[in-house]
Amino acid sequence: MKKLLMMAILSLTMTVGAQAQEEALSMPFEYEFDNVDSMDGWTLYGGQLTDEGVTLTEDEGHWRLRKGYFGGYVVRYMPEDEESFSWLMTPVVDLGSNPTAEVELKARVMLDEEIDADYFRLHFVVVPEDAVPTRENIVATLEADDMPEVDETVDFSAKFSGFSGRVRIAFYAEGEGEWLPWLTIETLSAQQMTSTGIDGIARLNPTAAVYSLGGQQLSRPSRGIVVERRADGRIMKRLSR
Numbered sequence: 001m002k003k004l005l006m007m008a009i010l011s012l013t014m015t016v017g018a019q020a021q022e023e024a025l026s027m028p029f030e031y032e033f034d035n036v037d038s039m040d041g042w043t044l045y046g047g048q049l050t051d052e053g054v055t056l057t058e059d060e061g062h063w064r065l066r067k068g069y070f071g072g073y074v075v076r077y078m079p080e081d082e083e084s085f086s087w088l089m090t091p092v093v094d095l096g097s098n099p100t101a102e103v104e105l106k107a108r109v110m111l112d113e114e115i116d117a118d119y120f121r122l123h124f125v126v127v128p129e130d131a132v133p134t135r136e137n138i139v140a141t142l143e144a145d146d147m148p149e150v151d152e153t154v155d156f157s158a159k160f161s162g163f164s165g166r167v168r169i170a171f172y173a174e175g176e177g178e179w180l181p182w183l184t185i186e187t188l189s190a191q192q193m194t195s196t197g198i199d200g201i202a203r204l205n206p207t208a209a210v211y212s213l214g215g216q217q218l219s220r221p222s223r224g225i226v227v228e229r230r231a232d233g234r235i236m237k238r239l240s241r
Contacts, residue, residue: 024094024166027103028191031090033073039065041091048085049125049172053132061086062173076112077173079180089170092129093190099164101192105140107171108187110153117177120144124158129166138172144181153186159193 022041033039046060062084066074075088095103105124122142127133140158148154171185 022092024092025090026094027096028189029093030187030189032187033075033185036073039073039075043087043089045087045089046085047087048174049123049133049135049138051135053134056087056133061088063088063171075185077171077181077183077185079175079182082178082180083176084180085172085174087125087170087172088185089127089168090188091168092166093169094166095164096192097164099162101164102159102161103163104191104193105158105160105169106155106187106189107185108153108155109142109148110184110186111148111150112182112184113179114150115144115147115181116179117144117175117181120147120175120177120180121173122147122183123170123172123174124160125170125172126160126163127168127170128163129168133170147181147183 042065044059044061044063044065045056046062047054047056062077062079063086064076064078066076077086077088079086095101107124109122121144123138124140125133125137126139127137139160142156146156169188169190171188173183175181
């Protein structure tokens, strides 16, 4: 009888523990923040990432989850001082059991204000569940020069491998200066790739055609200012390097 009671207690403990574990997002997933019903599971943190790690403090970051006019959410980075180390972190994501599998992240970013800072960077960070993140967890970085023009929306893509199991994916913004930028993150998606690709981060090009300032269509972007006519019909100038 005592043995049966102990087995029942153990079974109940295991059941309660399993229920307490946060349900993980499965791959692939996509957030279009203007169209989701809620941001449950997303968390905001503050804390400077170092080689040794970081102690994350909840709700002290400069990210804001703002309810939109049409019932959706816009995720905005709103700095309030000259130095900021702020995190926006997804719910738990299950990457599967294969650490060599390549994962592609995509994010759509809009710059709301000019960047007037000594430095500003936006990192993609993969954080295994219950682990202390270090700078080795950074899988891609957007420097200030990679950011879109003011009021321009640009898609970015980054590929990584070496992680498996339950993780969180984070936007980590760090900067210092008199006026750090306001950013809006419009989408985030992740999917496993069937073949390997280039490392690092790339700016996706939704351009239908590229022209010189004189109106000549270019087979490939030349260095300097070019005019893009994008697939969605928008026309804009950009600096091609």
